[in-house]
Amino acid sequence: MGFAEFLPKEYGYVPIVLVSYCFLNFWMGFQVGKARKKYKVPYPTLYASESNNKEANLFNCVQRGHQNSLEMMPVYFMLMILGGIKHPCISSALGSLYIITRFFYFKGYATGDPMNRLKIGKYGFLALFGLMVCTISFGVSLLLS
Numbered sequence: 001m002g003f004a005e006f007l008p009k010e011y012g013y014v015p016i017v018l019v020s021y022c023f024l025n026f027w028m029g030f031q032v033g034k035a036r037k038k039y040k041v042p043y044p045t046l047y048a049s050e051s052n053n054k055e056a057n058l059f060n061c062v063q064r065g066h067q068n069s070l071e072m073m074p075v076y077f078m079l080m081i082l083g084g085i086k087h088p089c090i091s092s093a094l095g096s097l098y099i100i101t102r103f104f105y106f107k108g109y110a111t112g113d114p115m116n117r118l119k120i121g122k123y124g125f126l127a128l129f130g131l132m133v134c135t136i137s138f139g140v141s142l143l144l145s
Helices: 002-006 010-038 056-086 088-110 112-120 122-142
Strands: none
Touching: 010 088, 010 112, 056 088, 056 112, 056 122, 088 112, 088 122
16 A cells, blocks of 8 residues: 555546546657658757758647647646645646647647647646646645644
């Protein structure tokens, strides 16, 4: 059992949601790989140059959608893990919302028009804000106990 005795039973939702994000991340990485082939951008080139590739913007938007998700991953994971200790159900719901918005963020970015990432993707920041509140609540409850 170990430390699981100290966690609420519902905390089990938190790792399930986190693994769901990992699957989304793998899928996004696969999409970048497909875009590399389609737009002829070889490894290890991170971003295509418009001087060398007329479709560089299309590839770069796919790459950037995935890269931004990778940049946000540590913050998301930390907030889920900590906020979920006190608020596992709320954190799991917000985490699921974040995953859904990340999918649409990526799909919108991948169109080649970066503004499309915000149509639904912008709501992911509300989910992150909610996770911040859960994590702050957890921290305050520790200080007051």
